[in-house]
Amino acid sequence: MNTLPPYPQARLLRADAASVVVTWSFMAAAVLLWWISAFMAPALGGAARLALWGMFLAGAVHIVLALLHRCPGCGKHPTIQGFAAPHPASLSQSRA
Numbered sequence: 001m002n003t004l005p006p007y008p009q010a011r012l013l014r015a016d017a018a019s020v021v022v023t024w025s026f027m028a029a030a031v032l033l034w035w036i037s038a039f040m041a042p043a044l045g046g047a048a049r050l051a052l053w054g055m056f057l058a059g060a061v062h063i064v065l066a067l068l069h070r071c072p073g074c075g076k077h078p079t080i081q082g083f084a085a086p087h088p089a090s091l092s093q094s095r096a
Contacts, residue, residue: 009069016065016079019058026055 007013033048066079076084 008072012069019062023055023058026051026058
C-alpha cells in the first residue's frame with residue numbers, strides 16, 4: 001500500500017518529462033531529416049534546421065522546468081542528474 005502523500009508539483013514534473021520527450025523527438029527528426037536532405041531530397045534541409053531549433057527550444061524549456069521544482073523530502077532536483085549521490089527514492093527502487 002502506498003502511504004506517500006501526493007507529489008506537490010506533479011503537474012510541473014509531468015510538463016518537464018514531456019519536454020524531455022519532445023526534445024528527443026525533435027533530435028530524432030532533425031537527424032532523420034538531415035540524412036534525407038543530404039542523400040535524397042535536398043529541399044528538406046530547411047525542415048532539418050527547423051527541427052534542430054525545435055530541439056534547442058524544447059531543451060531550454062526542460063532546463064527551466066527542471067530547475068523550478070525540488071523534491072519536498074530532500075530538496076534535490078529530481079530530473080537533474082549530476083555528480084552527487086542519486087536521489088534516495090531512486091536507490092530504493094533500483095534495489096527492489
